[in-house]
Amino acid sequence: MLLAEIEIRHSRAVAPTRRVALGPFWLPTEPSPGYGGILLGGIVAAHWGDVDAELRDEYVGLLNDLEAGRRIAQPRLRHRFQVDVVGLDRSRHKLVGQAENDRFGDVRFELQGDGRPVPQILGAAYAARRLHADAQPRAFAAMRKATMWEDGASPQLATFLTDLTSVPPTWWRRFSTDERWALEVLGFGPDEEQPGREEVLQRFRTLLRESHPDHGAEHAGAGQRILELTEARRILMP
Numbered sequence: 001m002l003l004a005e006i007e008i009r010h011s012r013a014v015a016p017t018r019r020v021a022l023g024p025f026w027l028p029t030e031p032s033p034g035y036g037g038i039l040l041g042g043i044v045a046a047h048w049g050d051v052d053a054e055l056r057d058e059y060v061g062l063l064n065d066l067e068a069g070r071r072i073a074q075p076r077l078r079h080r081f082q083v084d085v086v087g088l089d090r091s092r093h094k095l096v097g098q099a100e101n102d103r104f105g106d107v108r109f110e111l112q113g114d115g116r117p118v119p120q121i122l123g124a125a126y127a128a129r130r131l132h133a134d135a136q137p138r139a140f141a142a143m144r145k146a147t148m149w150e151d152g153a154s155p156q157l158a159t160f161l162t163d164l165t166s167v168p169p170t171w172w173r174r175f176s177t178d179e180r181w182a183l184e185v186l187g188f189g190p191d192e193e194q195p196g197r198e199e200v201l202q203r204f205r206t207l208l209r210e211s212h213p214d215h216g217a218e219h220a221g222a223g224q225r226i227l228e229l230t231e232a233r234r235i236l237m238p
Contacts, residue, residue, distance in 0.1 A: 003035040003107060004028055006043075006097040008123030009088035010079075013114050018079040020122045021088055027127065029135035036131065037109070037139035037177040039095040041161040042109045043124040044146035044214055046153040047117035051073060057223035060147065061213060062165065064226060067140040077118050081126055091120060109153035141234065182232035197237055204233045 005228045007023030027036025039060065053061065055077050062076050074080045085104050097107035128139045142161040149157060180190070188195055195203070211217050211225045 002094060004039040004094055004110045006039065006093050006123070006127055008091045008093070008120055008127075009085040009118070010091065010114075010119035010123070012089045013116065014179065018075070018119075019088060020079045020081050020126070021083060021085045022123060022127055022130070023085060023090055025127055025130075027131060029131055032135050033101055033142045034135065035095050036099055037135065037142045037159050038161050039093060039109070040124040040128055041142035041146040041226075042095065042141060042153045042157055043093055044121050044143050045112060045149040045151075045157055045161075046111050047113070048147055049123065049150060049152075050117040054204065055118065056147070057213075060144065060172055060223035061120050061127070061225055062122075062125055063128075064208070064212065065214075066125055067136060077122060079118060079122055081122065090116060091123075092119075107115075107158050108155070109157070111153055114130035116219065120133055141230065142220045146224075148227070158168060179235060182235040184233035186236070195236070200233060200236045 002223075003015055004027050006025035006027060009021040009023050011019045027039065028034045030038050033041070048056075058077055062072070063192075065072060070190050072081070091112045093112060094110040095107055098112055111120075124143065128136060128143060131139055145161055146157075149160060151157065183190075183195075186195075186200065187209065188203070208226065209215050211222055211229065213222050
């Protein structure tokens with residue numbers, strides 16, 4: 001059974017230009033992140049290992065900019081996003097399996113591409129911005145989690161994208177689910193009272209802004225710092 005699909009358009013391998021666009025897509029998001037969010041995360045996970053190291057932080061920054069609704073200056077990751085698809089090659093990605101009881105484990109990724117990873121992960125990022133506003137936070141969170149995965153589009157990936165603690169990454173430092181770790185990441189001292197949701201969100205936004213290269217932070221390590229802040233917020237605001 002087809003659960004989600006997307007067509008990403010991009011310059012042909014022999015073309016001198018680097019362009020990305022979106023073709024037709026069907027990305028269900030209920031229950032969030034839905035099969036659509038899982039497919040987008042799967043695209044990122046499958047191609048992340050082939051993305052140049054210097055582009056990885058920029059990509060995480062792009063996800064943050066898209067989720068926040070900021071204006072996206074072009075090009076990003078050396079590729080220009082456009083609406084026109086004339087003359088562009090296409091890659092089709094699908095999520096197939098059985099839809100039972102809103103479970104995400106019994107699915108399989110069917111991903112195509114021409115071997116170049118950046119157009120694929122860019123297409124996934126721009127597609128996430130097209131989702132309904134209520135579905136975007138979980139979809140973007142799934143895509144950030146995908147950058148911590150090194151086992152390709154394996155059967156366990158869907159579970160990992162929807163529940164970080166159930167299938168820990170095999171290569172990245174495991175994020176602790178201990179609230180003490182999350183409180184430390186967000187700068188709350190051990191002797192402080194348990195912060196409320198609004199206080200957590202305010203602290204997260206402040207530190208996220210301070211960690212973003214657009215606000216003067218160093219590019220090196222920014223992606224990792226943003227991932228940790230995002231995961232700390234998730235732990236304290238389930």
